[in-house]
Amino acid sequence: HDRRYAIDARKIEREVGWKPQETFETGIRKTVQWYLSHQDWVEGVTSGNYRQWVGKHYG
Known part of the structure; x- marks a missing residue:
């Protein structure tokens, strides 16, 4: 399948030490559950x- 859109956090992990707290699977599961x-x-x-609220307050 189309892999061009796969998230690869290796570069940011290597350069600044950041690691995602969730895998895609756990993140999407938590997101769906939240909704x-x-x-x-x-x-x-x-x-x-x-x-309407945005229009009233920011429009």
Whole structure:
């Protein structure tokens, strides 16, 4: 499959010593779980209410 988009953190680890705290698999699992656990937030940002709030405060 297309591997051009694979994340390779070796360079940043080598140059600055940073290592990711999550693997892709654990990170995506936690992300999906967060969205499933925060349905009210998801509804707010997908219903148009968030766009209206941004327009009111920043528009």
